[in-house]
Amino acid sequence: MKVKYFAWVRERVGKAEETIEPPATVRTVEELIAWLSGQSEAYAYAFEKPKVIRTAIDHAHVKSDAAIAGAREIAFFPPMTGG
Amino acid sequence: MSSPAASCPVTIRIQEDDFDIAREIAVLTKSRTDIGAVVSFSGICRADDDSAKVAALTLEHYPGMAEEEIMRHADEATSRWPLNGVTVIHRVGRFMPGQNIVLVLTASQHRQAAFHAAEFLMDYLKTSAPFWKKEESATGTGWVEAHARDDEAAARWTKS
Numbered sequence: 231m232k233v234k235y236f237a238w239v240r241e242r243v244g245k246a247e248e249t250i251e252p253p254a255t256v257r258t259v260e261e262l263i264a265w266l267s268g269q270s271e272a273y274a275y276a277f278e279k280p281k282v283i284r285t286a287i288d289h290a291h292v293k294s295d296a297a298i299a300g301a302r303e304i305a306f307f308p309p310m311t312g313g
Numbered sequence: 314m315s316s317p318a319a320s321c322p323v324t325i326r327i328q329e330d331d332f333d334i335a336r337e338i339a340v341l342t343k344s345r346t347d348i349g350a351v352v353s354f355s356g357i358c359r360a361d362d363d364s365a366k367v368a369a370l371t372l373e374h375y376p377g378m379a380e381e382e383i384m385r386h387a388d389e390a391t392s393r394w395p396l397n398g399v400t401v402i403h404r405v406g407r408f409m410p411g412q413n414i415v416l417v418l419t420a421s422q423h424r425q426a427a428f429h430a431a432e433f434l435m436d437y438l439k440t441s442a443p444f445w446k447k448e449e450s451a452t453g454t455g456w457v458e459a460h461a462r463d464d465e466a467a468a469r470w471t472k473s
Contacts, residue, residue: 234375237456286443289375305443307375310445310459311446311458312372
């Protein structure tokens with residue numbers, strides 16, 4: 231699946247997007263964040279406060295317990311500050 | 314992104330270029346005799362923030378989702394209030410104090426619907442449309458933090 235990062239999450243991860251293949255045991259957004267955090271220091275830093283991170287699956291906001299099965303694109307970003 | 318409905322056209326644009334409020338109102342009301350009210354909200358880059366003086370703002374967005382998220386709320390606004398037109402323009406890029414950032418236009422037969430819908434759209438633009446502001450000031454550069462007051466402003470629309 232494709233993963234995108236925005237704002238300070240992007241800066242901390244060090245890339246805007248990538249394709250990842252998490253193991254089948256990773257089923258929810260929360261589990262994906264935990265799995266990514268274990269991949270490197272950069273991810274651990276980006277996701278150090280997982281409750282702050284907002285997630286979208288295929289362009290729609292989702293909660294941390296949302297299932298990631300079938301997702302084409304998952305995005306992680308801080309709370310929004312537009313307008 | 315535009316909706317096909319002729320009675321309440323919805324126009325959503327995300328662009329680097331500035332917008333002309335008078336021109337956008339003229340486009341929204343052209344050849345219409347059923348519109349009795351247009352409410353216009355513009356958000357402008359402000360120099361004075363809570364802490365340091367802001368020298369510039371950079372707006373980043375999530376292309377694709379930003380347009381879709383605004384459209385979802387524009388659709389909700391048109392189902393909640395009797396609207397005759399909606400225009401939302403959000404700029405991205407780097408802005409100096411005094412420059413336009415966002416425009417919301419709502420048109421209706423009577424003013425109440427247009428006022429309510431404009432406020433509703435702005436409250437959701439701030440809390441749910443994927444845009445992020447980075448501030449530059451004399452003390453450095455940093456991402457703007459979300460305000461609880463914006464979440465509270467959006468939450469009141471979900472109460473009965």
